[in-house]
Amino acid sequence: QVQLVQSGAEVKKPGASVKVSCKASGYTFTSYYMHWVRQAPGQGLEWMGIINPSGGSTSYAQKFQGRVTMTRDTSTSTVYMELSSLRSEDTAVYYCARAYDSSPSWYFDLWGRGTLVTVSS
Amino acid sequence: QSVLTQPPSVSGAPGQRVTISCTGSSSNIGAGYDVHWYQHLPGTAPKLLIYGNSNRPSGVPDRFSGSKSGTSASLAITGLQAEDEADYYCQSYDSSLSGWVFGGGTKLTVL
Numbered sequence A: 001q002v003q004l005v006q007s008g009a010e011v012k013k014p015g016a017s018v019k020v021s022c023k024a025s026g027y028t029f030t031s032y033y034m035h036w037v038r039q040a041p042g043q044g045l046e047w048m049g050i051i052n053p054s055g056g057s058t059s060y061a062q063k064f065q066g067r068v069t070m071t072r073d074t075s076t077s078t079v080y081m082e083l084s085s086l087r088s089e090d091t092a093v094y095y096c097a098r099a100y101d102s103s104p105s106w107y108f109d110l111w112g113r114g115t116l117v118t119v120s121s
Numbered sequence B: 001q002s003v004l005t006q007p008p009s010v011s012g013a014p015g016q017r018v019t020i021s022c023t024g025s026s027s028n029i030g031a032g033y034d035v036h037w038y039q040h041l042p043g044t045a046p047k048l049l050i051y052g053n054s055n056r057p058s059g060v061p062d063r064f065s066g067s068k069s070g071t072s073a074s075l076a077i078t079g080l081q082a083e084d085e086a087d088y089y090c091q092s093y094d095s096s097l098s099g100w101v102f103g104g105g106t107k108l109t110v111l
Helices: none
Strands: A003-006 A010-012 A018-025 A033-039 A045-051 A058-060 A068-073 A078-083 A092-099 A115-119 B009-012 B018-023 B036-040 B047-050 B064-069 B072-077 B086-094 B099-102 B106-110
Touching: A003 A092, A010 A018, A018 A033, A018 A092, A018 A115, A033 A068, A045 A068, A045 A078, A045 A092, A045 B099, A058 A068, A078 A092, B009 B018, B018 B086, B018 B106, B047 B064, B072 B086
Parallel strands: A010 A115, B009 B106
Antiparallel strands: A003 A018, A018 A078, A033 A045, A033 A092, A045 A058, A068 A078, A092 A115, B018 B072, B036 B047, B036 B086, B064 B072, B086 B099, B086 B106
């Protein structure tokens, strides 16, 4: 079954870091790029960055540069998104989303169910 | 504030037709980048509905259609059904931001 399974909800204090995982199954992990997208409460979707599971190269949205790190583990077909220096505005549902190509006009054909990250003191 | 602009909400009775607009600019939709649409029910994974402006993935009913013109795109849903009640998002790429961008989402209510 082709799917992306994400890790469970997290509660973090301001200033801490969070690492969310996304495990792929049912397809060749290294044949698809993986994006991370988040949705804050009552807000729309916001793109965070992309990782190439094959070589590990990454590209991040300017807004998150310096705070986000995306990595992958090909042995477990899992990608990770770590966000540091958390603040209350980072409270959101974080999604991983698959794309076959990294070209700008490509789309996300498979999404995870999301991971709720709550930042609260 | 989202880069692509969508109406916050639309509504229609069962069987009716509704359209959802997605307005961008010369650095995204107007630059020629494709527009894609997603259907999202809270608590579930977003689902690809339309790709490449007007193409439907396998399994998506032909009641859903997409179009693009200039700096805007539209999603049309005909023969509205109760199960269509969801949030809909458009997505494209922005060359100024060097990244993928989304609309703010439109909540469809089936009356």
